[in-house]
Amino acid sequence: MDQPVRIVLAKVGLDGHDRGIKVVARALRDAGMHVIYAGLWQTPEAVVRAVADEDADWLGLSLLSGAHMTLVPRVLDLMKQACLGHVGVIVGGIIPEADISKLTGLGVAKIFGPGTSLEDIVAFLKSPREPVP
Amino acid sequence: MIAELVGRLRQGDRNALARLVSHAARGEHLTELQRALTPSLTPARVVAVTGSGGVGKSSLIGKLISVLRSQNHRVAVLACDPQSPLSGGALLGDRFRMGSTTDDGVFIRSLAALTGHGAVADHLDVVIRLCEKFGFDVVILETVGSGQGDVEVRNLADVVVLLVQPESGDDVQWEKAGILECADVVVVHKADLPTAEQTAAQVRAALDLSPGRDVPVLRVSTKANQGHAELWQAIVALPLRRRQPSPACMLMQSLSDILSAQFREKESAPELAKLAEAWQRGEITEAEAVEKLVRILLMHQPDEPEA
Known part of the structure; x- marks a missing residue:
């Protein structure tokens, strides 16, 4: 049976810009997904705990602070430690071109920068997942 | 598969608990689950927190978790939010108001409740038993709203805590069926607001008309961090209503x-x-x-x- 996609959306670190993540949350809800909104100022540890307890299929992180090369690898690392390798991670926000391949190399499934259409995010999350390496 | 997951749950594997909750909430493998979940010898205290949207259920639960942890209780919170009847989607936005936590003694799980299903998620009874089996001795149910839904939640919970807030209508409002009838404890939340005492008085007056029921009415302010320990005292003073099914x-x-x-x-x-x-x-x-x-x-x- 087709079960709704469960996704945790969170902002890690001290970045307080949550307009984008709220718009994405609304779009994913309207696309029939179950969105667990974890909100602002989360620590990587708390986000990973939320992903575990919520049995999420996806984690969506939003970063506009420039701290992505510190925080995203930390989250990915903690996910592995918590045996959550099966959960896909997407990142949205301001990520410079040069960092995109670094982050996808570390295991981020997809990065959605400024100008991304909501339809693209929905389509990506609804398409069949590539097997976790 | 279920037997293996239940085995891991018994050994304290949180990921197994989370996955089993997903199965139960979707109504999968229910017969196997019921078979694996023998009634617990130490049943948890199940507390339902209900009230209309915006009254502060999640924020109050966040503070209540701190009180409970200071007394070494292990707490599971099952937060129900409505699921859209049109798209099937849901925005589960309770956990971020409860404060971020990495405490092993706390499990917070958001569940989507279909409309018309009594404001609680399906198969919540099984989910509660899973939490009990994992070792949580307090299970808090947060439900979508008050009214008809409270009746459903009353069958699942030992204690129903109803949250109301100041300025929520005149004294006739409290006479409406279902609002106060189902509550075991009434909390006038946001008690830092000036008319809180007036609201508490109206609720007490309405409750006094039902003889034989002794429902405590408490004033709690999450903003001012007041009244949460007293609320917990009032909850534990009540007997465990929920009985194991025959x-x-x-x-x-x-x-x-x-x-x-x-x-x-x-x-x-x-x-x-x-x-x-x-x-x-x-x-x-x-x-x-x-x-x-x-x-x-x-x-x-x-x-x-x-x-």
Whole structure:
């Protein structure tokens, strides 16, 4: 049976810009997904705990602070430690071109920068997942 | 698979708990789950927190968690939010108000509740038992709103805590059916607001008209961090209402699960269509049709040729 996609959306670190993540949350809800909104100022540890307890299929992180090369690898690392390798991670926000391949190399499934259409995010999350390496 | 997951749950594997909760909430493997979850010898105290949207249920629960952790309770929170009847989507936005936590003694899980399902998520009874089995001695249910939903939640919880806020209507509001009837404890939340005492007085007056019920009315302010410990004291002063279902009742539940599963499997079988037609044409009564339906669902294997 087709079960709704469960996704945790969170902002890690001290970045307080949550307009984008709220718009994405609304779009994913309207696309029939179950969105667990974890909100602002989360620590990587708390986000990973939320992903575990919520049995999420996806984690969506939003970063506009420039701290992505510190925080995203930390989250990915903690996910592995918590045996959550099966959960896909997407990142949205301001990520410079040069960092995109670094982050996808570390295991981020997809990065959605400024100008991304909501339809693209929905389509990506609804398409069949590539097997976790 | 369920047996393996339950084994891991017993050993304290949180990921197994989370996955089992997903199965239960979707109504998957219910018979196996019921079988694996023998009644707990130390049942948890199940506290329902209800009240209309915006009254502060999640924020209050966040503070209540701190009180409970300071007394070494292990707490599971099951937060129900509505699921859209149109898209099937849901925005589960309770956990971020409860404060971020990495405490092993706290489990917060968001669940989508279909509209018309009594404001609580499906199969919540099984989810509660999973949390008990994992070792949580307090389970807090946060439900979508008050009214009809409270009746459903009353069957699941030992204590129903109803949150109201100041400026929420005149004294006739409290006379409406279902609002106060189901509450074991009433909290006037946001008690830092100036008219909180007036609201508390109205609620007390309405409750005084029902003799024989002694419902505490407490003022709590999450903003001012006041009244949460007193709320917990009032909750533990109440007896555990929730009783384990009788064995007969458990069998009945299991029968209904088996029938539903079989029906899903055989829904398009020609014999079912024949039976339904005979009933629609009035050749057999509804009672006869139902009896035959049950027989088909329980006895016949769809692949076996008719004798």
